[in-house]
Amino acid sequence: MPIPLLLPDDPPDAFPDIEDALVEPNGLLAAGGDLSIDRLLYAYTHGIFPWYSDGEPILWWSPDPRCVLWPDNLKISRSLKKSARNSGIEIRVNTSFETVVNKCAAPRAASTGTWITDEMKYAYCAMNKAGYSHSVECWKGDRLVGGLYGVSIGKVFFGESMFSAVRDASKISLVHLVNEMDYELIDCQLPSEHLISLGANIVGRRDFIELLRGGLFN
Numbered sequence: 001m002p003i004p005l006l007l008p009d010d011p012p013d014a015f016p017d018i019e020d021a022l023v024e025p026n027g028l029l030a031a032g033g034d035l036s037i038d039r040l041l042y043a044y045t046h047g048i049f050p051w052y053s054d055g056e057p058i059l060w061w062s063p064d065p066r067c068v069l070w071p072d073n074l075k076i077s078r079s080l081k082k083s084a085r086n087s088g089i090e091i092r093v094n095t096s097f098e099t100v101v102n103k104c105a106a107p108r109a110a111s112t113g114t115w116i117t118d119e120m121k122y123a124y125c126a127m128n129k130a131g132y133s134h135s136v137e138c139w140k141g142d143r144l145v146g147g148l149y150g151v152s153i154g155k156v157f158f159g160e161s162m163f164s165a166v167r168d169a170s171k172i173s174l175v176h177l178v179n180e181m182d183y184e185l186i187d188c189q190l191p192s193e194h195l196i197s198l199g200a201n202i203v204g205r206r207d208f209i210e211l212l213r214g215g216l217f218n
Contacts (some may be wrong), residue, residue, distance in 0.1 A: 003022065003028055003029065003030055003031055004016050004029075004030045004031075005030070005032045005057075006030050006031065006032040006033030006058075006060075007032060007033065008033060008034040010033060012036065012039040012042040013039040013042050014033070015029065015030055015042070015043065015046070015048060015060065015080035015083040016029060016030055018046065018047055018048065018062040018205065018209070020105060021061070021062045021063070021064070021197070026064065027061040027062050027063030027064060027205075028059060028060075028061055028062045028186060029048060029060045029061060029062050030059075030060045031057040031058065031059050031060070032057050032058060033049060033056065033058055034058070035061070035119060035120065035122075035123035036123075037126060037127060037130055037132065040123065040127060040132075040151070041058065041132065041153065041189065044151050044158050045153060045217060046062075046155060046209075046212070047062050047066070047208055047209050047212060048060050048061065048062045048069050049061055049062075049158065049189060050120065051115055052087055052115065052117070052133075053117070054117050054207060058119075062160075062205060063189070063190060063205070064204060064205035065191070065202045065203055065205065065208075066187070066189070066202070066203055066204070066205055066207075066208040067140055067187075067188040067190055067192070067195055067200050067201070067202055067203075068186065068187055068188060068195075068200060068201055068203055068211070069178070069185075069186040069188055069195070069196065069198070069199060069200040069201070070184075070185060070186075070199075070201070070210065071178045071179070071183060071186070073199040073200075073201065074174075074175070074178045074198060074199045075197065075198055075199040078173060080171055080172075080175070083167060083168040083171075083172070084168070084172050084175065086139075087140075087166070087168070087169075087172065088140055089138045089139065089140055089145065089146075089166075089169065089172055090138075090139045090140070091136065091137065091138060091139075091172070091173070091176045091180075092136075092137045092139055093134060093135065093136055093137065093181075094128065094134055094135055095135075095137060096135065096137055096144060097125065097128045097133070097134070097149065098121070098125050098128075099136040099144055099159075100135040100137060100144070100147040100148070100149050100163075101121050101124055101125065101135075101149055102117065102121065103144065103147070103163045103165075104116060104148075104149065104160075104161035104162065104163045105121065105148075105161075106163070109164040112203060116161060116174070118123070124149065124151075124160070127151060128149075132147065132151055132152060132153065133149060133150065133151045133152060133160075134150065134152050134157075135147055135148065135149040135159055136148050136149075136173040136174075136176050136179075136181075137173070138166075138169040138170075138173055139174055143165075144165075145164070145165040145166045145169050146162070146163060146165055146166060146168075146170050146172065147162065147168020147169070147170070147173050148160075148161065148162035148163075148170060148173045149161060149162075149165060149176060153207065153217055154216050154217035154218045155182070155183055155184040155216040155217070156183065156184070156186075156217065157177065157181070157183045157185075157186045157187070157211065158183045158189075159184075159186055159187060159188055159189070162174070168177050171198070174198070182199075184216055185211060185216055187208075188200050194208075209212050
């Protein structure tokens with residue numbers, strides 16, 4: 001079944017019902033549109049996010065199931081606690097958002113590509129300037145050694161990406177996000193063994209939408 005196409009001048013809420021998302025690939029909902037702040041805000045608050053590569057149209061997803069982390073469920077291992085104590089890392093928030101995004105977009109050892117396109121970088125930097133996206137940063141002196149960024153709406157943090165240039169830096173960023181930034185729910189989007197090991201849970205898409213509707217944006 002072909003997915004609906006959105007036009008850049010369509011209203012921000014012109015998404016199909018998320019129950020119409022494809023089963024394979026899991027959660028693909030629509031293509032096209034733009035990455036305006038209004039469209040992104042509508043998408044995130046309705047369980048939808050963009051994810052695509054260079055050369056593709058903007059692809060919008062609402063997978064089932066969803067991976068989420070409740071702050072009280074975060075698992076901090078003894079080795080991570082030790083690493084955090086002895087790392088010499090200073091945590092900063094939103095002091096170098098664009099640099100965090102660029103480092104998250106850099107090719108990883110196991111991959112030569114990235115899904116964080118220039119268009120997405122521009123969009124999330126605009127969201128940051130408008131107060132809707134944040135970075136948590138790990139610094140050693142004047143060197144940025146790790147961090148994460150995502151979209152922040154009310155009591156929900158929608159995690160987008162993270163990076164580490166030294167051991168455990170991204171995990172240390174996550175610990176700060178969970179323990180110090182007063183969110184009630186962290187959307188991790190897609191499940192992985194790594195996220196589950198940190199205490200994330202898998203919930204159905206309908207349950208996830210009910211969570212979003214439960215006053216978390218107030």
